Amino acid sequence: xxxxxxxxxxxxxxxxxxxxxxxxxxxxxxxxxxxxxxxxxxxxxxxxxxxxxxxxxxxxxxxxxxxxxxxxxxxxxxxxxxxxxxxxxxxxxxxxxxxxxxxxxxxxxxxxxxxxxxxxxxxxxxxxxxxxxxxxxxxxxxxxxxxxxxxxxxxxxxxxxxxxxxxxxxxxxx
Numbered sequence: 001x002x003x004x005x006x007x008x009x010x011x012x013x014x015x016x017x018x019x020x021x022x023x024x025x026x027x028x029x030x031x032x033x034x035x036x037x038x039x040x041x042x043x044x045x046x047x048x049x050x051x052x053x054x055x056x057x058x059x060x061x062x063x064x065x066x067x068x069x070x071x072x073x074x075x076x077x078x079x080x081x082x083x084x085x086x087x088x089x090x091x092x093x094x095x096x097x098x099x100x101x102x103x104x105x106x107x108x109x110x111x112x113x114x115x116x117x118x119x120x121x122x123x124x125x126x127x128x129x130x131x132x133x134x135x136x137x138x139x140x141x142x143x144x145x146x147x148x149x150x151x152x153x154x155x156x157x158x159x160x161x162x163x164x165x166x167x168x169x170x171x172x173x174x
């Protein structure tokens with residue numbers, strides 16, 4: 001039943017894209033949305049990936065279209081899981097912080113990526129995946145920007161990729 005409701009929400013969002021309707025922005029409990037995206041990843045992943053959550057105890061609220069944001073977070077998690085496909089013990093760490101902005105950071109233990117791949121991340125129609133279309137990260141980037149945020153890609157000391165989805169705090173949008 002839950003998957004049917006989720007599929008219906010996605011279909012309605014796609015229909016609104018086609019009609020070029022303005023998204024229905026509302027306050028969203030980001031902690032709860034992250035839990036939903038992780039649950040869906042665990043249900044759909046090809047193999048088990050350990051996901052560690054570092055979320056504040058306090059509810060973090062952002063203003064966004066909930067389905068767009070959930071699909072964006074799921075896409076980032078799925079990309080991290082795919083990147084770890086060849087790792088013996090795949091792990092993803094999801095960290096949510098709230099300061100002047102809300103930041104979602106997703107780290108994984110995938111191998112280092114090359115500079116060309118790093119440079120093309122989020123570029124429409126450019127994908128490092130064999131069957132990728134180069135749409136996922138470009139859409140996530142647009143969703144972030146449509147909600148006053150941004151999507152950034154950085155490397156850690158070991159050269160491994162991590163992603164930051166930054167959004168304004170709820171108070172800033174009022």
